[in-house]
Amino acid sequence: MSYTAADVIELDDIQHTRMRPQVNLGARVYQTAAREIVDNAVEEAGAHGSTVSIILRSDGSFTVTDDGRGLPVDSDPAGKNGIVKTLGTARSGGKFTAHADAESTGAGLNGIGAAAAVFISRRTDVTVYRAGKTYKQSFGGGYPGRFAGDGFNPDADFTRDDTQKLRGLSNGEPAVHGTSVRMLLDPSVAPDTALDITEVLLRAHAAVRMTQNVRLTVIDEGWPGGPLPAALLGSFSGPWGTGAVLDFMCACAQTPIPTLRSSVEGRGEYVTGRGPTPFRWSLTAGPAEPATVSSFCNTVYTADGGSHLNAAVKGLTEALASRAARLRDLGLAKGEDGPEPQDFAAVTALAVDTRAPDVSWNGQDKTGVSSRSLNTAMATDVARSTAVWSANPANTDTVTVWTKLALEAARARRSAEGAKSRSRAASKAKGLGTNLSLPPKLLPCRETGRGSGAELFIAEGDSALGTIKAARDATFQAAFPLKGKPPNVYGWTVAKARGKEEFQAIERILDCGVRDHCDPEKCRYDKILFASDADPDGGNINSSLISMFLDFYRPLVEAGMVYVTLPPLFVVSDSSQRIYCQDDAERDVAVARLRSGGRSRVEVQRNKGLGEMNADDFWNTVLDPGQRTVIQVRPDALGGALHHTLFGGAPEGRRTWMADAASRIDTSSLDLD
Incomplete structure (x- = not known):
């Protein structure tokens, strides 16, 4: 078999990202892409401006605008202008100098996310306002150039131009500055995923509340699949900080907002590849049931938590449990222990914000933080600061209320553990009649x-x-x-x-x-x-x-x-192996694979139902916890809006949702004969 250099395929960054979008954007491709554009705007407004706006368009595109400095519009010696260099080039940015990267606590540090978002878009228009002039750069399928005509038509004729020189048009407003990005993501890049705009807006609201003095406006001009939750639309103009974001996240989760609360902060050092690295943190927490926790790192909402959240919960609850052990008049029964850290965790609403350079994210989607060193250092500092707060006589009433609620949780937990033990014992001893x-x-x-x-x-x-x-x-x-x-x-x-x-x-x-x-x-x-x-x-x-x-x-x-x-719908087999397939495409790949290995006889079994599967296949694919594939059912965002649309809402909502889903299908790949 011939294998030469000509057989090795080399892709440019745009081609590679569109073919393998998960590499740069994680599993939730479109979520991460939209969030990257929003995060950039929030960070720019926080450092150099004061406002961010998001407009959701009826054509499925969105516009994110900030009043920051405005992207560079001049060209470098190679002829690449500042917009293309910033948003249209992978691994580029202003944070790669040793000094800037070492001290930056911004959301984006890798120079990948926003560019990858542009790469997987059908059309992106970037408008920059600087010194009384307006500059515009378009991207088609990730490449820089010009679209014919006015308006925002992704199907208009497109001319690629990698070295387009930007010419500003006077707008008569020299005081106006900033950047506006309108983007229409390409549904054909990752057809198995979709953009949940409610989650993007939730993270935008959270990020703005963690960015002092930045205001947010969200306008819905008929986003497909609406209506959107009212809590995510309109304007926000303060207050800011962990207390404000705790109120917001509890409201979205429809859980109690604690009226009594602790607000503490601190700083320390953790170890990165650069050596000792400073970090700072702040948190607001209070007694509430059920528990609600929200964590942020460098203003990014980390839905999966991670090191900083674990440290906050550990330090806070251990300090509270230690203080509770010294309280009197809790009504403890003779020989009864007080609440433990896990009991405080069960009755705590908490929001924590961590700012740290060189953060180890769990992936480009930035849903969690992974750093054992940060966990250890931060947990110690949180425990110290909480101990100081709880020892203050002015906070004794709050600590007492918190402790009594935790004691109720402890009693429920211990009762459940006892019941569980009794249930296990009864299960082993019960006779046939128990199940009648x-x-x-x-x-x-x-x-x-x-x-x-x-x-x-x-x-x-x-x-x-x-x-x-x-x-x-x-x-x-x-x-x-x-x-x-x-x-x-x-x-x-x-x-x-x-x-x-x-x-x-x-x-x-x-x-x-x-x-x-x-x-x-x-x-x-x-x-x-x-x-x-x-x-x-x-x-x-x-x-x-x-x-x-x-x-x-x-x-x-x-x-x-x-x-x-x-x-599996199909089982493809030969004399030596069995391959389980979910659909026709997987079946065809499996058949081709076995035949390419020289197998003369390849059998395809279609399972018309579970009752027709043999026991071994059923064990391997459905029952065996060690090798089966399952999908965990989770609630959809913000209290079940999608659930209501699909199962309880008006028929128009389902038709709109189905039309939106159908629009993401590549009909050319369907066999319609």
Whole structure:
């Protein structure tokens, strides 16, 4: 086989980013791209201006404007102008000098994110205002150049020009300065993902609240898939800081906003590749139930937390537990211990902001921070500052209220742990008669109760039950077959839902209550997994179950207990191996792969249903925790707006959502014959 230099493909940065967008933008490609543009604007306004505006357009594009310095508009010796060099060139920026990078606590340090966003756009127009003149640079498919005509038409004729010289037009407003970016992301780059603009706006609001004196305006001109939550639209003009962002995040999560609170701050050093590196932090926290935590690093909302959040929670709760041990008149029973750090964590609403150079992000999407050194140094400093705060007599009442709430959590936790132990003991000792109240079609397992590792598979049809029975591990895997497709119970009363046999059976099996009375600790299983056929009907069944659990068993979803399994539609095999495939494309790739290896006989088995799968295939793909692939069900952002649109809202909302989803499909790849 010939293998020469001509066989090695070399891509430029734009081609590579469009072909492998996750490399530079993470798994949530469009989320990260939009956030990078917003983060740049917030950072520029914080350092050199005071306002940021976001306009959401009816064509799916968005405009982000700041009143900072305005991007450079001159050209370098190679002829590349400042806009192209800043937003159209990977690994470029003003933070790569040793001095600037060592001290910068901005959101962007790598010179990749904003450029990658431009690279995956269909069209981007950048407008700069400087010294009374307006400059414009366009990008088509990531490349710099000019579009024909006026307006914002991504399909207009485009002429590439890498060395375009910018000519400013007088605007008569010499005091106006800043940068405006209008971007339409290309849905064909990452067709399996979508842009959730509500999350982008949530992070924008959070970032502005962490950037002193920066104001934000969000305008919706008919964003596809709307309406958007009112809390994310309009204007924000203060106050700023961790207290303000704590109020905002609690309001968005619909959790109590603490009226009593602690605000502390500090600084220290942690170790990076440069050696000892300074950092500073601030946090606002207070007693509230349920707990709500929000973390920020260099103004970026880190939804997945990380080192700085762990340090804040650890330092705060350990200091509070230490102070609580010295309080009197808590009403402790004889021999009863006071609350522990984990109990304070269960009743604390907290927002923490960390500023540190050379941050180790968990990826380009910047959803978390990873640094053991930062965790250790910051936790110690948070504990010290909280200890000083809690020792102040003026804060004794707040500490006492906090401690009493934590004591209630401690008692509930210890009671649950005792009940769990008793449940495990009873499970091992119980006889056959204990399960007589459960549905007769339930295939039980020997282990039950939270913490037991037990799994319940809600399966499509009676035919699947035989396969599950032959393949499962009866120690910890139970199964219940559905009779037909479960109804859409979104918004139903509990009484109406219980009128459906399948709903009533699931409620009895789980035994954890519904809606406001649903308690994950009372559930008979640690995981609930939906197992439906790998076809459209199976997808509909999974959707109905997801809707049911989001509405009636939301605490189980929020606790990470609910999953969707992915049984294969095809099994491609030869004499030595079996390859599991989800769709026609994967099947064709698998067949080609086996035939390229010289196999003379390749078999393709299409699984019409779970009942037709053999036990080994079912174990490998659906049941085996060590190798199966599952999707965890999670609540959608801001209290279920998408859930309402798809299952409970007006038909127009679903039509709009489906039209938006269809617009992201490459119809040229479909076989329509």
